Amino acid sequence: MHFDLTDLRLYLNILDTGNITAGAARSHLSLAAASARIRAMESSLGIDFLERGRRGVTPTPAGKALAHHARLLLQHAERMQQDLADYAQGVKGQVRLLCNTTAITEHLPELLADFLCRHPNLDIDLQEMPSLRIVHALRQGAADLGIVSDAVDTHGLDTQPFCDDPLVLIMPPDHPLANQTTPTFSDTLPHDFVGLSANSALAVYLEEQALHAGTRLSIRIRAEGFDGVMRMVARGAGLAIVPQVAIQRRGADLPFKRFALKEDWAQRKLLLCARSFDGLPGYAKALLEALRSANPEPRSVLQTGGEA
CATH class of the missing domain: 3.40.190.10 (Periplasmic binding protein-like II)
Incomplete structure (x- = not known):
């Protein structure tokens, strides 16, 4: 079975207009090209999708099933196209953020919640990993941003201090x-x-x-x-x-x-890091700026031997 979106759109236009000629015109295809596409669709499965009559065409039971799936596929394709257009404009997307335990549990919950409220079209894929695995993932292009301990080697990555830890x-x-x-x-x-x-x-x-x-x-x-x-x-x-x-x-x-x-x-310090800060997509840069501006700091230094 080799149907493309043009085939599916043509088929639905034929059903909506009731005949192949009108469906071809709505699809901006010649009658010959439209007829050839429909015949190829039917031949690929060895079944008829249309019953042809003097007053036009009607779907067979298989044709009705095809119409149902065609409409769903075209709807998803349209949504995908809209989403990808938004990605390209930097206003919709998903950021993959990898963090160590302290960052993910102590420093980020309120910060990320506020960020999501300000950016309703952005999602964050937040995962906890050891710092060594985070820098490896960043080098492989498997994540946008990371927050790691300065104890690991970040050679080849862009880094910036985040907070003491x-x-x-x-x-x-x-x-x-x-x-x-x-x-x-x-x-x-x-x-x-x-x-x-x-x-x-x-x-x-x-x-x-x-x-x-x-x-x-x-x-x-x-x-x-x-x-x-x-x-x-x-x-x-x-x-x-x-x-x-x-x-x-x-x-x-x-x-x-x-x-x-x-x-x-x-005596750890946490670092923001990425493969390249300048090379981040627009939606990831927005999160980077939010993290940069937060710059949490410990409120006080613990006294040795004291009780909490």
Whole structure:
């Protein structure tokens, strides 16, 4: 079966006008060309779509089924054409934005919601990934924009600072490490942790740091978000490492101790990045400008050893 849109449009014009001559004229085709197209359509399946009579043509049962599908296909084709025209003008589109855990859960929800309200014709495909996978996807052209940790190699990509994202160690007040002045990440490795889900970007990042130190994190339980992690720590389930911004947002009333980690990998900054900022489509540039203007910053620096 080899029908094109011209065939389908011709067929519907013939049905609407009741004869091949008028349908051909409406389709801007000669009678001979229109007749040849209809015969080719029927021959391709070995069935008749039209019953020809003195007063014109009427559809056969197969012809009625063809008419139903032809109208749907032409409607979708018209919508596609309109959508693509809007894309070309930069006023409609979908932006694929890849982010690490902190960005997607702490910095972006309100910002992206406000952006979508201001741009009703734009959609955002938002996905969480480890920073290393994000930069790979950007280099391969599989995403428009990314927000990554500055710990990864962004060579060949356009980047711009987004915000500071330091990681903080939290623990129950009666934990064996709670009385140390500045416990290090290595000090924590013999102890049990409360972790995020295993496929979250931050969980992967922390596991990598433990492997660099020659061991694995001992995870007693995993939670889906920072709020659950902090609540479990406060009730004595174990240690955890969370972004400072998560404590600022939701940890003020929870009875745990927190310590600023001194390791370089914990002093993270988040970067906006793209294969080329100048080469982004118009709708992706609109989101880039919204992210640039937001530039969230931590509200205060945590005091080592204090209670949240």
